[in-house]
Amino acid sequence: TDLDAFITGLPKAELHLHIEGSLEPELMFALAERNGVSIPFASVEEVRAAYDFSNLQDFLDIYYAGANVLLTRQDFHDLASAYFARAAADGVVHAELMFDPQTHTDRGVPFSEVIEGLLCAMEAARAEHGISSSLILSFLRHLSEEAAFATLAEAEPWLDRIEAVGLDSSEVGHPPEKFARVFAAARDKGLRITAHAGEEGPPEYVHQALDLLGVHRIDHGNRALEDPALIERLVREGMTLTVCPLSNHKLCVVDDLADHPIDAMLAHGLKATVNSDDPAYFGGYVADNYRAIAMARRLDRDALATLARNSFTGSFLPDEIVAEHL
Ligand code: ADE
Ligand code: ZN
Numbered sequence: 650t651d652l653d654a655f656i657t658g659l660p661k662a663e664l665h666l667h668i669e670g671s672l673e674p675e676l677m678f679a680l681a682e683r684n685g686v687s688i689p690f691a692s693v694e695e696v697r698a699a700y701d702f703s704n705l706q707d708f709l710d711i712y713y714a715g716a717n718v719l720l721t722r723q724d725f726h727d728l729a730s731a732y733f734a735r736a737a738a739d740g741v742v743h744a745e746l747m748f749d750p751q752t753h754t755d756r757g758v759p760f761s762e763v764i765e766g767l768l769c770a771m772e773a774a775r776a777e778h779g780i781s782s783s784l785i786l787s788f789l790r791h792l793s794e795e796a797a798f799a800t801l802a803e804a805e806p807w808l809d810r811i812e813a814v815g816l817d818s819s820e821v822g823h824p825p826e827k828f829a830r831v832f833a834a835a836r837d838k839g840l841r842i843t844a845h846a847g848e849e850g851p852p853e854y855v856h857q858a859l860d861l862l863g864v865h866r867i868d869h870g871n872r873a874l875e876d877p878a879l880i881e882r883l884v885r886e887g888m889t890l891t892v893c894p895l896s897n898h899k900l901c902v903v904d905d906l907a908d909h910p911i912d913a914m915l916a917h918g919l920k921a922t923v924n925s926d927d928p929a930y931f932g933g934y935v936a937d938n939y940r941a942i943a944m945a946r947r948l949d950r951d952a953l954a955t956l957a958r959n960s961f962t963g964s965f966l967p968d969e970i971v972a973e974h975l
Pocket of ligand 1: 670817
């Protein structure tokens with residue numbers, strides 16, 4: 650349709666994408682076989698049927714189980730290559746990929762295998778698809794501060810190839826304050842900062858991400874809308890929110906996509922963006938997210954163009970490169 654063509658044709662940056670969340674069931678089976686790893690599913694259909702979540706933790710349990718098939722640098726390369734091919738088809742020209750090293754190093758997979766595989770695919774994506782990309786090392790917040798420090802130390806040899814650090818996994822009960830010191834250390838190393846906040850957690854966690862982590866953007870941020878003073882602050886600071894409509898629906902952050910607050914965010918003057926989060930698990934890549942939210946909230950082309958523009962101004966690209974994309 651016209652709308653599909655318009656959305657695909659809009660140059661977009663993807664700012665909230667967990668590369669482990671782009672593991673499609675077909676690749677999960679192929680890697681399970683290649684690596685001799687058993688998975689608790691008999692078929693691709695059975696995997697897809699299990700993707701029926703009532704909250705974030707439901708999803709995370711399956712997402713971490715799926716990641717067990719990833720063992721070698723070739724696996725991480727193949728995973729990211731598949732993502733870039735899908736992203737290119739969707740009109741993504743720049744992607745900032747989150748990866749969860751602890752999900753792999755805790756299973757005995759060396760950090761080097763994870764990151765070298767991803768970096769190799771990123772280089773190929775520039776050559777094959779003209780997509781630029783960068784890496785966001787995300788700490789798992791259900792694990793300890795000490796474990797996050799150890800992960801940052803492991804990343805040391807690659808810090809020139811890591812753009813930012815992030816914070817993901819089970820939000821409630823693991824507030825940003827738990828990681829204030831490790832984020833300070835990351836900032837001292839010149840890394841940019843982002844954190845999931847206000848997905849399931851309260852507005853207080855968004856305040857903490859700003860005050861205690863020094864974030865340059867907020868991943869999700871939906872629940873900030875419950876706090877008028879916080880909205881005003883996010884607008885005043887020009888803070889980008891990396892919103893993920895299909896994820897919000899699948900994880901019951903919103904009951905119905907028709908009730909999604911994306912246009913309310915824009916109306917407040919918040920710098921909202923549209924992203925896929927974990928596209929293999931939530932039923933769509935970034936263009937699917939634009940399409941779904943455009944239909945559900947009757948967004949016009951100006952609104953869609955604003956969302957796409959926000960994805961560049963909210964990126965970690967240098968200002969002069971951002972300007973080239975606007
Ligand atoms: N890890 C992968 N996707 C996530 C999400 N939406 N929230 C928290 N942690 C995640
Ligand atoms: Zn996420």
